[in-house]
Amino acid sequence: MKTLITAGCLALASASAAAAHPHVFAEARLEVIIDDKGGVDQLRHVWRFDELFSSTVMLDFDANADLELEDDELAEVGTVIKDSLADYNYFTFVTKDGKEISVTPPDVIHADFQDGQLLLFFAVKPSEKMSLTGDMSFGTYDPTMYTAIEFFNDEDMVVKGNAGACSRKVIRPDADEIISQNQDMLTDAFFNDPAGNDSSKFFATRLQISC
Template identity: 25%
Template sequence: MPFRLWFLPAALVVSCGLYTTAQAHPHVWVSVQSELVMDGQKITAINHRWTFDEAFSAFASQGLDENDDGVLSREELQPLAQVNVESLSEYGYFSELYQKGAPDTGETAFGDPYDYWLSVSGDQLVLHFTLPVVADVDTHQEAVLDVYDPSFFVDFTFADKSPAKLLNAPANCHARVERPKGLDDDVASQLAAIPADQRAIPSDLMQFTVAMANQVYLKCD
């Protein structure tokens, strides 16, 4: 099942009572933790950990407990992890990595994801995957990692604890997190009027949803 179709049915189940806010953008909520893997002063990979909201997790995991033991194992969840991670490229992995101030080339900074799996934390599904970095991003000029959905179909938010960290980074490399300020009531109301079966949003709203990016700034002195 393509990634977009994995999300879309979950957003349409309001008639079944699972999603009380399914008629408003956003439809799925994801808490993000990102790890920037370094080799010297070069970013080599991004390790993502995405925790989905409880209602979506319950919907997406229906029927996956094949041995009926009440526990969703990594093996039982692996087919779901695979089909979704393999389809993330259509959405640019909801991630962008670039040098601050550099022109947008339109090219992805990432290769194909690997080391992916789903786990369960309480009542929530957690998707783990690694994005290899194929672009040469100059960390001396400050690199930026954005995580967001410009259509705001999915609301990505950095986790309260450990939203981002560096792995194998030299002492002269430092990261800081910037969270979006949120939407004003008028824009939120316009987004709420977009039906669940419409992923795209009007272009005049895109300037506001793009500003909802969760950002990690990395610089090596």
């Protein structure tokens, strides 16, 4: 039981996922919450997974086989995912003036099932104080490249709260341009390194805030 998730972090965080292309797809929303002191308070995530992957989660966690996930079953999904993503910074990347900043674990990952698709809701906080100064970047990606987390619209990456005079821009990297500029590094050996790497962050959509 729970074969999908326990074998590969719901297939989301398998460090041995050597095939450098996604097998799981999720539509995402990211909200950067600004507190009343003008700092980054938290990052709120919403992920909606593809129907194929969602159906597998249903089979793994539907203990009473009624083709529905009750509250206790959904809570178990969230708990397993929370534990599995801990080593992957919850697929959240944050930088401030080029420095990478980790995030604290979410209190809980809420799971829901709507229209045949698994949804996850959770919030994380920067592990250190982040004032609205300089250049900041926020995004979501799977470092194993097993899961494709997509922001289909720029409006899916938002700032909530008073960001003052800071500018906001959604950056969508051009994959061909990145590969061309990093040919010496982005080799087959790099993508298939069994130890894993952060190659996917080069291609990930991100929200850039400049103050």
